[in-house]
Amino acid sequence: MFKKILIANRGEIACRVIRACREMKIGTVAVYSDADSDALHVRMADEAYHIGPPHSSESYLRGEKIIEAAKTAGAEAIHPGYGFLSENADFVRQVTAAGLVFIGPPPEAMEGLGGKMSARKIAIEAGVPIVPGTTEPLRSFDEARSTADEIGYPVMLKASAGGGGKGMRLVFEESELKSALENAQAESLASFGDDAVYIEKAVVRPRHIEIQVFSDTHGNHVYLGERECSIQRRHQKVIEEAPSPINSEELRREMGECAVKVARAVNYVGAGTVEFLVSDVDRSFYFLEMNTRLQVEHPVTELITGIDLVREQIRVAAGKPLSFKQEDIRLTGHAIECRVYAEDPDKNFMPSPGRIARLRLPHGPGVRDDGGVYEGAEVSIYYDPMISKLAVHGRDRAEAIDRMRRALREYEVGGIKTTLPFFRDVMEDEEFISGNLDTGFIPRFNERHKKVEVPQEIADAAIVAAALAMASGKPAAASAQPETSKWGEAARTAAMRNRL
DSSP, X not given: OOSEEEEOOOHHHHHHXXXXXXXXXXXXXXXXXXXXXXXXXXXHSSEEEEEEOSSGGGTTTOHHHHHHHHHHHTOSEEEOXXXXXXXXXXXXXXXXXXXXXXXXXXXXXXXHHHSHHXXXXXXXXXXXXXXXXXXXXXXXXXXXXXXXXXXXXXXXXXXXXXXXXXXXXXXXXXXXXXHHHHHHHHHHHHHHSOOOEEXXXXXXXXXXXXXXXXXXXTSOEEEEEEEEEEEEXXXXXXXXXXXXXXXXXXXXXXXXHHHHHXXXXXXXXXXXXXXEEEETTTOOEEEEEEEOSOOTTHHHHHHHHXXXXXXXXXXXXXXXXXXXXXXXXXXXXXXXXXXXXXXXXXXXXXXXXXXXXXXXXXOSTTEEEEEOOOTTOEEOSSSOOEEEEEEEEXXXXXXXXXXXXXXHXXXXXXXXXXXXXXXXXXXXOHHHHTTOOOTTHHHHHHHHTOOOOOOHHHHHHHHHHHHHHHHTTOOGGGSSSOTTSHHHHHHHHHHHHHXX
16 A cells, blocks of 8 residues: 555645545645645645646646655655546656556546547447437538538537536527537637537436446446436536436446446546436436546545545555445435535626635534635635535435535635525525426526516615614614515615614
């Protein structure tokens, strides 16, 4: 087993890996940029090395600096976490050439599954169903138009490289296709340096369901159930749960076996996730892509299986066989995770960086918070604004929802806007409670919970009325307007705001 591991990441995932290493009595090495000099992962690690300025292109994406830090510290292996260099095949080769172990899959598997089109080809060859569409980049608008006519609208344009919703466009009719293609290509080029775009049939009311797989160097491949990841903003997940509300044992087995076929086709090693689109209409499923790394949402799988995925990653990288077999996997209870971001849900989830003035974390039965901050810490403008991942576990989905409601009420973050109010509302939403989920959940949720805007002149008059009432020593409710009127309600709101 390794004696010392460098974590080539930051934030909550770096803290998560450090905790696993501590349990395994493995020394930890952190790396940090100027912006993270006082970050929690730096404080937690046994050693920490500065690797550059705040911009990730000058620090966390500089593989040579990370490898130099690992060699200086005497680390034997590098854990990439997720994001940054976690799916960079060239970095894996550099790590290996330096005599270090990369805790993850081989570079060939990354390259084969890293491009969405090459991954689609692998899935086809493995006998896994894919969404109808192209397996080569679109060469012209005419090709895009003829393909769309063949498979039928609506269609989805997707960048072959990268992820995170970049270079994706949903097209409902031919009149939208040309501009959508040009915009998708431009965004893909700007984001990934590659304007390759392909087209596929858009699945109606799709659920985004993924299968956790694990493989070792001894030829063992196992799936550990599924995660429901349909609640997304800007094509990025914000709430995940396991198992999916719709999955039966039969559907889980079919999807799991398909996921293992993909892993086996590329001689995969380590933790990986095979993502599927599942039609909410007929439960048909289609291969979407494979993420060749640990997923952000891995805690919900850990909670229902009892398996520490990070610990298993380290064991497999050290050459050990998986500590479990397929028949050993038992799913117990239900888990839900909310990604707590420094974002303003009322402003389309725009980032809300700044200093955390107050932090009160939830505790109690079945509650887990994977965090990367502390009270007084700064949420930087340079990186993903995630504060933590709040996960709960219950005997069933209803209990898990109840537990999440309680945990969200306990969770307090002051000084910045967060997604906590949004999550509190979702946990009370009938559509969510019923398990009626798909990737269009948030737009429908926002429509159902649309706030009524008070005209400015009414708001101004209410504030004046409240001020006059308070000056006279009378309660705002004693104004000329009846207590049940809109004016009275606005006045009381304004008075309360003034008192706060």
